[in-house]
Amino acid sequence: MTIEARFDFLPSLSAGRGIGLAAALALAGCATAPAVSPQSATAAAPTVPPAMQWLYGSGESAASSLQAYSAFRDHVLAAARARPAQSVVLAPGSTLEAPRFLACGDKPLAVILDVDETAIQNLGYEYDEAYRARSYDEGIWNRWEQTGANAVAPVPGAVDALSAVREAGVTVIFNSNRLTANAAQTQAALEAAGLGPARPGETLWLKGDIAPGSAKDPRRAAVATRFCVIAMAGDQLGDFSDLFNAEDLAVPRRRQAAASTPFAEMWGNGWFMLSNPVYGPSLQGDFDDVFPVDRRWSDQGGN
Amino acid sequence: MTIEARFDFLPSLSAGRGIGLAAALALAGCATAPAVSPQSATAAAPTVPPAMQWLYGSGESAASSLQAYSAFRDHVLAAARARPAQSVVLAPGSTLEAPRFLACGDKPLAVILDVDETAIQNLGYEYDEAYRARSYDEGIWNRWEQTGANAVAPVPGAVDALSAVREAGVTVIFNSNRLTANAAQTQAALEAAGLGPARPGETLWLKGDIAPGSAKDPRRAAVATRFCVIAMAGDQLGDFSDLFNAEDLAVPRRRQAAASTPFAEMWGNGWFMLSNPVYGPSLQGDFDDVFPVDRRWSDQGGN
Numbered sequence: 001m002t003i004e005a006r007f008d009f010l011p012s013l014s015a016g017r018g019i020g021l022a023a024a025l026a027l028a029g030c031a032t033a034p035a036v037s038p039q040s041a042t043a044a045a046p047t048v049p050p051a052m053q054w055l056y057g058s059g060e061s062a063a064s065s066l067q068a069y070s071a072f073r074d075h076v077l078a079a080a081r082a083r084p085a086q087s088v089v090l091a092p093g094s095t096l097e098a099p100r101f102l103a104c105g106d107k108p109l110a111v112i113l114d115v116d117e118t119a120i121q122n123l124g125y126e127y128d129e130a131y132r133a134r135s136y137d138e139g140i141w142n143r144w145e146q147t148g149a150n151a152v153a154p155v156p157g158a159v160d161a162l163s164a165v166r167e168a169g170v171t172v173i174f175n176s177n178r179l180t181a182n183a184a185q186t187q188a189a190l191e192a193a194g195l196g197p198a199r200p201g202e203t204l205w206l207k208g209d210i211a212p213g214s215a216k217d218p219r220r221a222a223v224a225t226r227f228c229v230i231a232m233a234g235d236q237l238g239d240f241s242d243l244f245n246a247e248d249l250a251v252p253r254r255r256q257a258a259a260s261t262p263f264a265e266m267w268g269n270g271w272f273m274l275s276n277p278v279y280g281p282s283l284q285g286d287f288d289d290v291f292p293v294d295r296r297w298s299d300q301g302g303n
Numbered sequence: 304m305t306i307e308a309r310f311d312f313l314p315s316l317s318a319g320r321g322i323g324l325a326a327a328l329a330l331a332g333c334a335t336a337p338a339v340s341p342q343s344a345t346a347a348a349p350t351v352p353p354a355m356q357w358l359y360g361s362g363e364s365a366a367s368s369l370q371a372y373s374a375f376r377d378h379v380l381a382a383a384r385a386r387p388a389q390s391v392v393l394a395p396g397s398t399l400e401a402p403r404f405l406a407c408g409d410k411p412l413a414v415i416l417d418v419d420e421t422a423i424q425n426l427g428y429e430y431d432e433a434y435r436a437r438s439y440d441e442g443i444w445n446r447w448e449q450t451g452a453n454a455v456a457p458v459p460g461a462v463d464a465l466s467a468v469r470e471a472g473v474t475v476i477f478n479s480n481r482l483t484a485n486a487a488q489t490q491a492a493l494e495a496a497g498l499g500p501a502r503p504g505e506t507l508w509l510k511g512d513i514a515p516g517s518a519k520d521p522r523r524a525a526v527a528t529r530f531c532v533i534a535m536a537g538d539q540l541g542d543f544s545d546l547f548n549a550e551d552l553a554v555p556r557r558r559q560a561a562a563s564t565p566f567a568e569m570w571g572n573g574w575f576m577l578s579n580p581v582y583g584p585s586l587q588g589d590f591d592d593v594f595p596v597d598r599r600w601s602d603q604g605g606n
Contacts, residue, residue, distance in 0.1 A: 046590075047589075048588060048589060048590055048592075048594075050352075050586045051353055051580050053586045053587060053588050054354070054579075054580035054586055055580070056593050057554055057555075057558060057587070057593035058558060058585035058586070058587075058588075059540050059547060059557045059559075059560065059561030059562065059585070060538070060540060060561070060578070060579070060585040061578070062558050062561050062562035063540070063561050063562070063570045063576040064367070064570075064576045064577075064578045066562060066570040067371065067374065067570035067575065067576055068370065068571075070570060070571035070572060071370065071373075071374050071571055123595065124599055124600025125600060127590065127594040127598070127599055127600065128599075128600055128601055128602055130590070131590060140602045140604065143603070144600065147600070151598045151600040152598070153595070153598055235363070236363060237362050237363060237366070251360055252360075254362045255360060255361060255362040257362065258365050258366050259362065259365035259366070259459050263366075264459075267366045267369040267370035267373060268369070268371075268373035268374050269373060271366070272370065273366040273370055274367075275363070275364070275580075276363070277353065277354050277357035277358070277578075280363075282356070282357050282362070282364070283353045283356045283357055283361070284356060284361075285356050285361075286350070286351060287349075287351055287430065287433070287434060289351075290355060290356055290359050290360035291351075291359065291426055291430040292426065292456070295430070295454045295455065296426075296454060297427025297431055297450070297451050297454040298431055299431055299443045299447070300446070301442060301443065301446045
């Protein structure tokens with residue numbers, strides 16, 4: 001990393017065309033590793049995966065989240081003055097082809113935010129996972145929820161934005177798939193990061209609340225019965241609608257749906273996306289899913 | 304990938320807590336791969352690196368760039384009406400500690416954009432690099448510049464935003480580290496993607512123009528002698544100021560500088576960042592660079 005890191009800073013490569021060595025290793029590793037084995041993986045010196053270098057270490061990702069929270073704050077303050085007729089929460093019966101938004105009536109105003117990699121960065125957990133060259137483990141994540149409250153940091157921009165939103169009289173509600181059993185510790189993590197208050201069952205909704213499972217629509221619907229939701233923020237499409245998590249939704253169609261009318265107009269205008277290339281449903285797809293067949297190219301120079 | 308992709312869609316994992324299999328492989332691969340060897344790498348079936356799955360395949364990244372370009376468009380249209388006194392280009396002699404912005408006077412208005420992974424996605428090149436499990440190669444990239452014009456796509460949101468900006472009478476200028484020798488082909492790539500016009504030496508500035516090397520400040524300064532620059536967009540900090548590419552700037556300090564006053568206020572307010580976890584100076588840093596020592600955690604459950 002050190003040599004490549006230095007080269008990345010040199011003018012001759014500072015164009016951003018130099019791929020990180022970690023990325024190159026990951027590329028080679030992806031193609032050669034026969035299977036995931038924490039035992040064998042931890043035998044060699046671990047490196048920081050490139051996506052973690054970007055999300056947790058780069059000024060670029062800090063800029064990206066500051067930009068997202070600046071737009072979030074401006075939108076919420078303007079909407080609080082304008083009192084929109086429509087919520088940004090989809091109504092029951094909506095489909096990706098025919099979505100409909102709930103009406104606001106004269107309900108008090110609220111915003112809904114995801115927690116992990118939207119409001120807080122799980123630095124302690126991701127460090128442990130990367131340092132042990134281990135993949136996601138549900139049991140370890142559960143222990144992280146229980147004991148990691150002091151090893152998180154707020155996503156850049158979140159503290160100031162939530163403070164301004166609350167000053168405008170808008171209620172901040174968190175909708176997370178952390179476990180209800182760990183509600184107190186998740187509340188502690190949010191408040192330690194300066195993002196509170198977060199009160200379980202009031203302004204903090206977790207996995208298992210309202211309905212079983214990770215679907216967030218039932219919790220959004222419950223919040224929408226009491227509030228006019230003027231903005232939502234998340235790092236995964238499921239933080240906005242479970243329609244994007246349909247099992248039969250192919251990767252290219254999922255991207256196309258998010259980038260098409262009417263959803264295209266929502267981004268930065270009621271729906272706010274935080275970039276997270278480290279984990280989640282956004283990380284999937286084979287070559288045919290990710291690279292359109294009419295945009296292929298093959299280098300001829302080396303042959 | 305298929306199994307994991309399906310699991311990622313299941314409610315039980317749709318929280319975004321499930322790390323993609325490709326990410327897990329990358330993690331294991333990073334820790335086990337002894338070196339990068341296209342020959343050995345291509346011997347096994349390649350997979351799409353997780354950062355490419357996110358950037359080119361996910362609805363999340365499409366949402367992120369649509370959001371960035373929505374803010375870019377709104378800012379430019381408002382600034383075009385307000386005619387700001389200050390440019391968003393730093394003045395000569397600025398430092399990270401004491402930056403100063405150029406005055407606009409009554410110059411005509413312009414915006415400056417980077418090209419690669421800011422205006423266009425280099426789908427053909429990245430496909431070839433990933434499919435051959437190869438890292439960045441300058442010679443191959445040069446051939447890509449020369450022959451890849453029809454294998455690119457616009458970054459989601461860029462076409463509509465640049466169209467609106469031009470309709471408001473604001474000149475769109477590209478500042479890229481592609482080679483001057485390939486100016487005609489880069490112009491063709493931008494125009495094939497629907498982002499033109501781009502005229503070499505007028506609205507398209509490339510590596511070697513004005514001054515040798517990849518530093519973009521000399522080109523920004525040249526543009527600023529004729530235009531009042533009201534917005535800039537890029538995917539690397541060097542697309543805004545070469546100060547962020549100082550060789551002696553440590554990774555944590557680089558992030559802290561981008562996220563601190565006065566630069567923190569620029570993101571979404573004159574400076575617009577497109578998220579790119581696939582390549583560039585943003586991808587660097589060891590564990591101590593990326594993970595603050597006071598935010599470490601170690602799972603005790605397994606011991």
